[in-house]
Amino acid sequence: MVSYDFDYFVIGGGSGGVRSARIAAQHGARVGIAEERYWGGTCVNVGCVPKKLLAMASHFAADFEDAAGFGWTVPAASHDWATLIARKDAEIGRLNGIYRTLLTNAGVTMFDARAVLVDAHTIQLGGDAGGKRVTADRILVATGGWPVLPDRPGVKEHAFTSNEAFHLERMPQRIVIVGGGYIAVEFAGIFHGLGAEVTLVHRGAMVLRGFDDDLRGHLAAEMGKSGITLRLSAEIDRIDKVGHALAVTLAGGEVIAADGVMYCTGRKPNSTGLGLEDLGIARDADGAIIVDDQYRTSVSNIYALGDVTDRLNLTPVAIAEGHALADTLFGGRPRVPSYENVATAVFSNPPIGTVGLTEAAARQRHGAVDVYRALFRPMRHTLxxxxxxTLMKLVVDPKTDRVLGCHMVGIDAPEIVQGLAIALTCGATKAQFDATIGIHPTAAEEFVTMRTKVEAPASPGLAE
Structure with missing residues (x-):
């Protein structure tokens, strides 16, 4: 038998790679893992975790204003960006250490190095590993994604992405955010809540493509009411430096003065320079590694999962994939996670929580559907x-009474919808929702008290 240094070697120390390495080691495999940048990957360092910390910070401005309605006298407040970033960095450093500890305690050999495939069983390590080579029976590529900037005049010279946003020395007082996805609407709320003048420019007619249309329209309306300027169906032609500021010129000729421009127009799989081409590992036009339903690439002993495969790019999905692959290869438990009813949240202001099918997707898959909706001012804002x-919505299959989708825009939406995701996974029906006694007074009880079917959309202007 051929002898290898490792039974399993993972390239990429993000959420999916770390989980797969740790579980494989717990199953008794000899595991190595390499990470060239930061342990925990995008989510921990320049993604979900720091993003939510900044989002939480941004909410305090509205909280201070709301407090007056409840009898509090709150002195004029100001925010210090440098303090927020320093505290965020300290928390991220703590989490980096936890990732290292988890891997070490599991018996995984860690390399702070860039890893490149030499052949189907050999990995070249650089950096602190001193350029050594190691071998492995099976290899996992879990290198995630990376933000991209378009090739337009002044963009690469003057704009930044979400990677850099978490490390800005000063917060721009006037910022243009380009894009209409998760990251764009989240940072629009963050910078606006922290006191910046925010303009969001998006080439589409509505934000958050792929989400339920009612949610899209409602969030856009709430963002506009809060003071965020939306420039929809618009594109940036160029960015120029003018003194200490930036001039952002739209395709129609409008010029927006800004102190910073943040691009949130997409991420691509981080798959270049890994030696994949030399091994003949198939990728699509955007660089995503093509895998089968067992995460196997076109080279039978090399696997890939998470954002580098560009399928369902969510941290919990990558973790579930990594765990399942380790169980399959080393734990004697062949399995794959279900991609049905994967809940997700957008930490916009107000936030979104959603699980299951959108109304449009449900109609396409099931034909006629029943829709229930509640639109109300949350109790927090009555004083x-x-x-x-707040908007809440249920999509129901009238033939089976099964709830196909739960959608919400409003305070605590992510926390509420996480619980509803369990119900959808269990196949809950509308009758079972109706039979559930609500907790009063809460917003969540609306999900079990909606009785009247509706037809018209909650918000106008929903066509893409």
Missing amino acids: SGRDER
Whole structure:
């Protein structure tokens, strides 16, 4: 038998790679893992975790205003960006250490190095590993994704992405955010809440393509009411430096003055320079590694999962994939996670929580559907007077009574919808929702008290 240094070697120390390495080691495999940048990957360092910390910070401005309606006298508040970033960095450093500890305790051999495939069983390590080579029976590529900037005049010279946003020395007082996805609407709320003048420019007619249309329209309306300027169906032609500021010119000729421009127009699989081409590992036009339903690439002993495969790019999905692959290869438990009813959240302001099928997808798959919807001012704002509305929506299959989708825009939406995801996974019906006694007074009880079917959309202007 051929002898290898490792039974399993993971390239990429992000959420999916770390989970797969750790579980494989717990099953008794000899495991190595290499990470060239930061342990925990995008999510921990320049993604979900720091993003939510900044989002939480941004909410305090509205909280201070709301407090007056409840009898509090709150002195004029100011925010210090440098303090926030320093505290965020300290927390991220703590989490980096936890990842190292988890791997070490599991018996995984760690390399702070870039890893490149030499052949189907050999990995070249650089950096602190001193350029050594190691061999492995099976190899996993879990290198995630990376933000990209378009090739337009001044963009690469003057714009930044979400990677850099977490390390800005100063917060721009006037910022243009380009894009209409998760990251764009989240950072629009973050910078606006921290006191910046925010303009969001998006080439589409509505934000958050792929989400339920009612949610898309409602969130856009709430963002506009809060003071964020939306430039929809618009594109940036060029960015120029003018003194200490930037001039952002739209395709129609409009010029927006800004102190910073953040591009959130997409990420691509981080698959270049890994030696994949030399091994003949198949990728698509955007660089995503093509895998079968067992995460196997076109080279039978090399696997890939997570964002580098560009399928369902969510941290919990990558973790589930990594765990399942380790169980399959080393634990004697062949399995793959279910991609049905994967819940997700957008930490916009107000936030979104959603699970299951959108109304449009449900109609396409099942034909006629029943729709239930609630639109109301949350109790939190009844005394403060803030004009913010919560939207809740259920999509139901009338033939089986099964709830196909739960969608919400409003305070605590991510926390509420996580629980509803369990119900959908269990195949809950509308009758079972109706039979559930709500907790009063809460927003969540609306999901079990909606009785009237609706037809018209909650918000106008929903066509893409």
